[in-house]
Amino acid sequence: MNSYMDKYGDPRTNPWFLMSSPLPTLMICLSYVYLVKVLGPRYMENRKPFELTNLLIVYNFLQVLFSSWLFYESMMGGWLKHYSLRCQPVDYTDNPIANRIGGAGWFTGRYNFQCQPVDHSKHPQTMRMVHACWWYYFSKFTEFFDTIFFVLRKKFDHVSTLHVIHHGVMPMSVWFGVKFTPGGHSTFFGLLNTFVHIIMYTYYMVSAMGPRWKRFLWWKKYLTTLQMAQFVGIMVHAFQLLFIDCDYPRAFVWWIGMHAVMFFFLFKDFYNQSYTKPKVRARSPVPVTTSLSEDVTYKNGSVKNGFSNGHTNGLVRARTVLPAGN
Template structure:
């Protein structure tokens, strides 16, 4: 047993001491992988267990001004990282911790259902993944991944910031669907760049080729699933970075609910007695009247129903022009 422990320790020291990039010695969290690992685990526990329990009996926080400031700061930070990527590998690693706030704002706004598996996987594993890159291969081939990702984040946080600024800015973020396309393209670029080493040699560790390329492939398929549900099927409410957008929306907003198009009781003013999400045939004080014949208690919410009648189709066309508001 003692021999086995000694062998494990020798392997650990060989990997994390002998194989390290000595330029990062003394940098915060770079001497050992454990601080980063425990911060990632703490993040998952905070947003999935501790945070929701603490917020259970509390009202949601009003975070609009904080979210505008936060996203503006992320735009500036990502722009600086993009410009200085060759010299800022540690700061790129650090930025993965600041992005934990994306999910924490969800918790504070009591939108726990928006914390999807994609969201938690993405934010939960990135710091640990980037730690290995900074520890062993800072600069060179590895910087392409960070360079592309920071450029995408510049665009992404501009979108989030404008979404958090209120309804009057909605007209300027019509391109939310293309933001998802942009994110998917980045993963194609990253794994294509990584896997080129299968056909050429530049003395870059093959393990990191598979590490970076594998992450890009995984996230490409996760984002593809999101895209299919949000735009091709158009049937699910999907969420990213703090805001929800209803049916056939991107889900790329930050910190507020957008009340999607919908009408109740045949009204054309876009206001329902409750939250409307999609299209229902009627609503009255938490009770839905289905085509004047039967009722169903709904606790103040209109469920999504599929109505293919001519009246329903006309109503959908009218609803599409209704302005929406923040919660």
């Protein structure tokens, strides 16, 4: 397998960390699924939830910074200056900008939105794009902490199928992109995704600050809409290459496009369950919280946040929560 990877993989990324074989990434992803679905819940079964408020604020703030940097590098690596929105081939040169990533090309006109082939050179700008692709791949591992924090706080209902599929699949998907096509047309996916993550992790950071910040989170529904719009944009951008000539691998066109289709319908189902179906709270004797920070502990005979039932004990967990890491 390694000989095949070395033969057909991009020689610029072959020696990089975790790039020689897909097996380490696959094992990390499988370990993640086992940790959050089996080992973690078993470990927390007879333990109290961890109080991680300050850690969550810091973590989400760092994710905002990381996503902002990746978005900037994507712009400066190609999309700002020289990438085409129609077709952008991969730059296989040693150009530093290509090694950085594609963002710069999107804004400067060098990247084409309709067809952007891969630049195989080592030009400085080309290499800038390539490096940013690897860091985007690495960011998929940092997002595992979204789920780990859910488990440590015993919010097992947040560890949904959508959440685990998304986080478990993305590192493997991005690995193939960095291995074979680091740069070019597919980096538009990362460009949109990092932009959405800036907004998404900002939401989570504010949400973690506590109930007094709830009034600033009225736009949660629109964040989900933005996430779906992201996948529509990725679908259109990828599948257009099926109808035009572009020096970009068709296999990756289908790979990226079908990922976008799958996640669009998963998020659409989440949206319907959360916002368009009759509200559960209308029939419930206790309020149903709707964001990461709205878990409330009710004590006998007490009233909190305007709700009273006089007898409810324990933690009321959120049932409507944005799927992290989109």
